[in-house]
Amino acid sequence: MKRNARLHASALAGLLAAVLASSVLAAEPSGCIICHLDEAMIVKNLSGARAKTSAMQSGSG
Amino acid sequence: MEPQEKVLVSKDFLSTTHGEIACESCHGGKPASMDKAAAHAGMDPHPSINTPGKACGECHGEIVATAKDSLHATLSTFPTVLKSRANMDKWGHIDEARKNHCAGCHTSCGGCHVSRPKFAGKGFVKGHIFQKRSDPLNQCTACHGSRVGNEFYGQRGQGDVHAAKAAMDCVPCHQAGEMHAAAPPHLKGRYDLREMVRCTDCHKDLEYGSVRDHAIHIGKVQCQVCHSQTYVNCYSCHVGKDSDGMAFFQNRRETESMKIGRNDDETTTGAGYRYMLVRHVPSDAEMFDFYGKGGFTNFGNTPTWKRASPHNIQRRTWQAANCNNCHGNRGLFLSDADLLDYEKEANRKVLVSDEILPKAVTKTRKLSIDTSKVRTGMVVDARWLHDNPKEKNLVVIDARDRAAYEKGHIEGAIHFNPLESDLRSGGDAEKPFVLAPHKNVAEILGNKGIAADNHIVVYDQNGVLAGPLLAILEWAGAIHVSYLNGGIEGWHDAGFHTSAEPSTREVRPFNGTVRPEFVVDSDTLALLLGKRGVVVLDTRLIDRTLGMTKHEKASRAGTIPGSTNVPLGALYMENGFLKTPAELLWMLGTYGVTPDKTVITTCDTGVAAADSFFILRYLGFPDVRVHEEAWVVWSRTR
Numbered sequence: 281m282k283r284n285a286r287l288h289a290s291a292l293a294g295l296l297a298a299v300l301a302s303s304v305l306a307a308e309p310s311g312c313i314i315c316h317l318d319e320a321m322i323v324k325n326l327s328g329a330r331a332k333t334s335a336m337q338s339g340s341g
Numbered sequence: 342m343e344p345q346e347k348v349l350v351s352k353d354f355l356s357t358t359h360g361e362i363a364c365e366s367c368h369g370g371k372p373a374s375m376d377k378a379a380a381h382a383g384m385d386p387h388p389s390i391n392t393p394g395k396a397c398g399e400c401h402g403e404i405v406a407t408a409k410d411s412l413h414a415t416l417s418t419f420p421t422v423l424k425s426r427a428n429m430d431k432w433g434h435i436d437e438a439r440k441n442h443c444a445g446c447h448t449s450c451g452g453c454h455v456s457r458p459k460f461a462g463k464g465f466v467k468g469h470i471f472q473k474r475s476d477p478l479n480q481c482t483a484c485h486g487s488r489v490g491n492e493f494y495g496q497r498g499q500g501d502v503h504a505a506k507a508a509m510d511c512v513p514c515h516q517a518g519e520m521h522a523a524a525p526p527h528l529k530g531r532y533d534l535r536e537m538v539r540c541t542d543c544h545k546d547l548e549y550g551s552v553r554d555h556a557i558h559i560g561k562v563q564c565q566v567c568h569s570q571t572y573v574n575c576y577s578c579h580v581g582k583d584s585d586g587m588a589f590f591q592n593r594r595e596t597e598s599m600k601i602g603r604n605d606d607e608t609t610t611g612a613g614y615r616y617m618l619v620r621h622v623p624s625d626a627e628m629f630d631f632y633g634k635g636g637f638t639n640f641g642n643t644p645t646w647k648r649a650s651p652h653n654i655q656r657r658t659w660q661a662a663n664c665n666n667c668h669g670n671r672g673l674f675l676s677d678a679d680l681l682d683y684e685k686e687a688n689r690k691v692l693v694s695d696e697i698l699p700k701a702v703t704k705t706r707k708l709s710i711d712t713s714k715v716r717t718g719m720v721v722d723a724r725w726l727h728d729n730p731k732e733k734n735l736v737v738i739d740a741r742d743r744a745a746y747e748k749g750h751i752e753g754a755i756h757f758n759p760l761e762s763d764l765r766s767g768g769d770a771e772k773p774f775v776l777a778p779h780k781n782v783a784e785i786l787g788n789k790g791i792a793a794d795n796h797i798v799v800y801d802q803n804g805v806l807a808g809p810l811l812a813i814l815e816w817a818g819a820i821h822v823s824y825l826n827g828g829i830e831g832w833h834d835a836g837f838h839t840s841a842e843p844s845t846r847e848v849r850p851f852n853g854t855v856r857p858e859f860v861v862d863s864d865t866l867a868l869l870l871g872k873r874g875v876v877v878l879d880t881r882l883i884d885r886t887l888g889m890t891k892h893e894k895a896s897r898a899g900t901i902p903g904s905t906n907v908p909l910g911a912l913y914m915e916n917g918f919l920k921t922p923a924e925l926l927w928m929l930g931t932y933g934v935t936p937d938k939t940v941i942t943t944c945d946t947g948v949a950a951a952d953s954f955f956i957l958r959y960l961g962f963p964d965v966r967v968h969e970e971a972w973v974v975w976s977r978t979r
């Protein structure tokens with residue numbers, strides 16, 4: 281009985297930690313967003329990106 | 342779409358439910374780093390493809406449980422068909438080719454709800470905002486474009502009545518239940534999916550309705566046999582890798598036609614009929630030879646003319662306009678003559694032999710279509726042009742782009758692309774895309790060596806450039822102009838050679854008398870709107886007239902009130918051939934576009950309007966005019 285109670289308590293603590301962690305994540309925008317909202321930065325980072333389709337492709341898919 | 346637009350997140354996304362989830366929860370990566378390479382280390386751009394259970398399934402578990410096995414996600418019928426033809430000793434090669442060339446078409450949650458699918462060039466549709474309903478243009482037809490999209494919105498043919506009349510996009514028919522359904526193992530084909538939409542889901546109990554032909558034909562023919570238009574067929578796909586190791590495919594030929602075949606599997610749900618439309622798929626016994634020869638030793642096991650459900654439904658169609666447009670019409674039914682040597686065995690079960698071809702009906706009311714006014718000289722064929730090169734005054738114009746002309750053109754043809762000339766004002770002019778003054782047009786034509794009394798034959802790839810040039814020539818005063826039916830493809834099909842030697846003509850005065858009655862401006866059009874006996878024919882695509890898209894120079898999306906939409910694609914076949922005058926006149930008549938009326942053609946920029954003007958002139962319409970200002974100017978001023 282005591283063992284089960286301990287298990288429940290630790291599970292609840294884990295759940296609480298996970299909820300808190302996800303709340304923090306939700307409150308703080310991801311670092312990804314800083315770049316992906318900045319068009320100029322993306323343009324700079326994408327310069328030199330090459331085409332992804334072969335020039336030999338022809339006809340409809 | 343510019344590369345940066347593809348990955349630019351909208352600020353509005355942050356206030357959505359999905360915007361509250363940290364990016365790395367779905368995509369991984371190292372968000373703390375401000376260095377691009379370090380930040381993207383371990384990042385998954387397509388989590389719904391690679392880890393759907395984790396990325397989407399935590400919240401949408403019930404949907405992901407089946408959607409991860411859906412046809413969109415797995416393309417599971419591809420290996421089924423390939424195995425039916427395969428020498429299984431070579432399956433390793435075949436499956437490698439499949440993964441490199443076919444599997445790239447699959448998509449998952451993100452490709453329908455967030456981004457353009459991978460095959461369609463990727464990129465967020467709306468700044469990473471999740472959309473419950475898929476975007477028909479950026480998502481569904483971005484992949485299903487060459488057949489479904491082009492047919493549905495009128496790039497080819499009249500378009501689909503569900504779009505034109507009911508403004509339906511893909512979702513009303515293809516709902517989540519079908520899209521998210523798991524494909525059972527060993528599913529024979531997509532039509533065998535239990536959740537697949539069928540016409541009869543909405544159109545119920547037709548055999549008990551008032552339409553006589555439904556009572557006669559239901560149970561014998563697939564709905565599309567009577568209600569589809571012609572559609573494209575692809576031939577001879579081959580795959581390989583280029584010198585950079587990039588995979589590519591080449592579909593070497595596309596033709597537009599319609600073929601009725603025998604139903605080779607009446608056990609498919611809802612398919613207990615005898616006849617169905619069949620479309621040629623670009624399978625070829627050698628298509629994967631790049632990976633290893635002899636892979637498809639059982640190629641004859643599966644037809645290459647497959648059941649088709651073209652998305653170009655019309656209530657009234659040419660093949661159903663009269664019993665004998667179909668019955669006894671040998672060319673409409675798949676015959677041995679339609680088959681290439683290597684596919685005869687494969688299609689044995691879908692062929693309609695002479696013995697079972699439905700016989701012509703003796704008691705039927707003939708169609709009454711007056712073709713006596715057709716100006717037959719306005720269209721010539723390749724044979725005529727080939728046999729009359731020395732015809733007095735003949736001028737042949739290649740209206741394609743210069744690169745195509747230089748690669749090979751009809752010998753003696755001069756190059757003249759009307760959109761690369763100063764025949765019209767530019768896109769940035771105060772009034773964009775309107776005709777230059779007649780004096781200027783005459784000078785341009787004269788400098789090309791064209792005179793008004795020449796017999797001027799124009800060709801291109803598909804009519805889209807030749808038609809407008811022919812219309813401008815007529816407006817400028819040319820007295821004998823002709824379109825080469827089928828354009829350069831028709832010339833090639835007839836077996837005639839081309840030349841790479843450029844041709845020019847001596848400058849001469851054009852000497853034409855302008856025909857101002859062929860053109861109307863927006864003020865005149867506004868006065869004529871709604872008048873009895875006047876039809877405003879809008880030749881744009883259906884998505885334009887529905888306001889889903891707009892020309893970049895137009896101030897808004899929309900349509901001229903009271904106009905009738907018949908997309909230009911309804912007048913031409915895929916390769917620039919024209920349908921017969923009788924069929925065109927009949928089809929136009931179903932829209933109320935008849936020769937007894939004044940017809941004013943319009944579009945976005947005047948190009949398609951001028952093109953359709955020429956076709957209507959050819960068909961013998963006595964009073965046709967082009968609204969040259971078109972929607973671009975109309976939208977800015979009204």
